[in-house]
Amino acid sequence: MNLAEKDQRGNSIFDLVDKMLNGSVRALGKLITLVEDECPGSLEALKKVYYNTKDAYVVGLTGAPGTGKSTLVDRIAVEIRRQGFKVGIIAIDPSSPFTGGAFLGDRVRMMNTSNDNDIYIRSMGTRGSLGGLSEATASTVKILDAFGKDFILIETAGTGQAEVDVIKETDTTVVVCVPGLGDEIQTMKAGVMEIGDIFVVNKADLRDADRLVGDIETMLNMGYGSKEWIPPIIKTIATDGSGVVALGEEIFNHRGYLIESGLLKSKKVKRIRQEIMEIAKNKIINKISNSSNEANQVSDELLNEIMLREKDPYTAAEEIVNNFSEIFQKSYV
Amino acid sequence: MNLAEKDQRGNSIFDLVDKMLNGSVRALGKLITLVEDECPGSLEALKKVYYNTKDAYVVGLTGAPGTGKSTLVDRIAVEIRRQGFKVGIIAIDPSSPFTGGAFLGDRVRMMNTSNDNDIYIRSMGTRGSLGGLSEATASTVKILDAFGKDFILIETAGTGQAEVDVIKETDTTVVVCVPGLGDEIQTMKAGVMEIGDIFVVNKADLRDADRLVGDIETMLNMGYGSKEWIPPIIKTIATDGSGVVALGEEIFNHRGYLIESGLLKSKKVKRIRQEIMEIAKNKIINKISNSSNEANQVSDELLNEIMLREKDPYTAAEEIVNNFSEIFQKSYV
Numbered sequence: 001m002n003l004a005e006k007d008q009r010g011n012s013i014f015d016l017v018d019k020m021l022n023g024s025v026r027a028l029g030k031l032i033t034l035v036e037d038e039c040p041g042s043l044e045a046l047k048k049v050y051y052n053t054k055d056a057y058v059v060g061l062t063g064a065p066g067t068g069k070s071t072l073v074d075r076i077a078v079e080i081r082r083q084g085f086k087v088g089i090i091a092i093d094p095s096s097p098f099t100g101g102a103f104l105g106d107r108v109r110m111m112n113t114s115n116d117n118d119i120y121i122r123s124m125g126t127r128g129s130l131g132g133l134s135e136a137t138a139s140t141v142k143i144l145d146a147f148g149k150d151f152i153l154i155e156t157a158g159t160g161q162a163e164v165d166v167i168k169e170t171d172t173t174v175v176v177c178v179p180g181l182g183d184e185i186q187t188m189k190a191g192v193m194e195i196g197d198i199f200v201v202n203k204a205d206l207r208d209a210d211r212l213v214g215d216i217e218t219m220l221n222m223g224y225g226s227k228e229w230i231p232p233i234i235k236t237i238a239t240d241g242s243g244v245v246a247l248g249e250e251i252f253n254h255r256g257y258l259i260e261s262g263l264l265k266s267k268k269v270k271r272i273r274q275e276i277m278e279i280a281k282n283k284i285i286n287k288i289s290n291s292s293n294e295a296n297q298v299s300d301e302l303l304n305e306i307m308l309r310e311k312d313p314y315t316a317a318e319e320i321v322n323n324f325s326e327i328f329q330k331s332y333v
Numbered sequence: 334m335n336l337a338e339k340d341q342r343g344n345s346i347f348d349l350v351d352k353m354l355n356g357s358v359r360a361l362g363k364l365i366t367l368v369e370d371e372c373p374g375s376l377e378a379l380k381k382v383y384y385n386t387k388d389a390y391v392v393g394l395t396g397a398p399g400t401g402k403s404t405l406v407d408r409i410a411v412e413i414r415r416q417g418f419k420v421g422i423i424a425i426d427p428s429s430p431f432t433g434g435a436f437l438g439d440r441v442r443m444m445n446t447s448n449d450n451d452i453y454i455r456s457m458g459t460r461g462s463l464g465g466l467s468e469a470t471a472s473t474v475k476i477l478d479a480f481g482k483d484f485i486l487i488e489t490a491g492t493g494q495a496e497v498d499v500i501k502e503t504d505t506t507v508v509v510c511v512p513g514l515g516d517e518i519q520t521m522k523a524g525v526m527e528i529g530d531i532f533v534v535n536k537a538d539l540r541d542a543d544r545l546v547g548d549i550e551t552m553l554n555m556g557y558g559s560k561e562w563i564p565p566i567i568k569t570i571a572t573d574g575s576g577v578v579a580l581g582e583e584i585f586n587h588r589g590y591l592i593e594s595g596l597l598k599s600k601k602v603k604r605i606r607q608e609i610m611e612i613a614k615n616k617i618i619n620k621i622s623n624s625s626n627e628a629n630q631v632s633d634e635l636l637n638e639i640m641l642r643e644k645d646p647y648t649a650a651e652e653i654v655n656n657f658s659e660i661f662q663k664s665y666v
Contacts, residue, residue: 047647051645268640272639275646276650284654303606313605314380315380320609
């Protein structure tokens, strides 16, 4: 469907944007799908969407599978909603790359959030390229923002680099741990400590919960994490809601800190800068990929030479990049 | 360490290549690390490596966490070794992106393989970009090949697109399932059926094993998979070795089929073509990323305009790509 094309109901993608902006949840869902599928016209639609965004606040939640993230996200959404804000949830489903899309489409939840019209939940597959995921997530954030959501919660298992990259781009990052997951702390040592603004020890009724809190504290004291903002550690039991109010408060505290310090604006500027470069990169990659399918830069003779070990693939790649590269340097230096 | 530089022992990366080619396991491990880290000189080292490769046969194993893949890979390695072939194992560890590398470095196994010098095991993190993983894996395959390995087994959880992409590039793909994993079949319906050359139902002593075999058969009959090669379904119990001999036979059968049909060669040609384009793409992306750090194509004024919604990031990206794109089309059409 491109700008001129219409679906069975006579809607163009631009009509969908208008309907979404007027509050249609159905148009919202359809628009996200079209953009995620990179349907023709989505770029033009996103431009229009962008001018209607209002800098929604983005909270990322990450943690290993089995930490109770989804339940916690539902609880937080209700808590933020209770403060009068509209909430969108983007759940990135790590099990779905095989399916070429989110496993259950828009995730159906039987939880607290499912009857609240002001909390919209969207599942996304980790399909496509690395750039694809963060670009698709960024687009969905913008659409939800333009739809009127004040807070957008992004939930991801953090089991792949793509998910980590997505979480890095949020305003507040919540790292969810549970006692007894073995390598959890080892994992954190190496990288998550740096991205966590708030730590949650969920399933806090399990034994060893306090020890886990202590371990996290120790590591935070060892110099990981920001110095000006000392990441709080909140104990929760997502299943019965314990600790969720305190967690909500800390999210608002962190938001306040970012606003007062001016960091929120600089984060947003940095994010836009990265996003522009990301979009530019992906456009260029697409061009390269497409031309590689059609054309024969890699000729059969060249391939034969390589098979016979008369030439190596690295030199062949260098030759391909060469013209390109020279020209590139001219235009970018 | 670049070509001219030497480490404390006085080794340059080229010395490492020579030592590796002369059979040093220590040099092998170090070389893989340097290449994985993209140390200066690795490209030149890889060129030399390439001329010493002998088209090792690459087998990919994929399956959800908990299917007993690692144990199975160990068993298969021993089985192939028993046929007189030298075996290398590359284990891609999905839990390690946070650590910026493989979790335990070279995986230490207490299994059948650990005392056999002709089976080399290497763990790799899923760090870096998507291209990074498949490129790093392809490099490691070449190094192991040049080291003299006849068979290279790649084990991956298949929980992310990056892992799936790696598995797609193998000669024989083994998909491992276990009874009772719920969505397993659902997942397969959508994509794995197409990439599996051999299906394994591991933990075949569990109830429902036969039902799972039946389910897979049904789906294969529904038209998934290649028509000329009908993927066999093998029941195994990796922990006691049951079915592993039969699985080994099917791997050799599939290899025979690929050789006789000429598909092995065309697969390899296709892989090299893809690899060249991948390397070229990554080189170009690196250039873009680097220049984006140094320069200010995205000026502060531009960013400010975007923040004020006077301009949108998509148009900004288009402008950046524009010069680039025109020139690109000239050189590639």
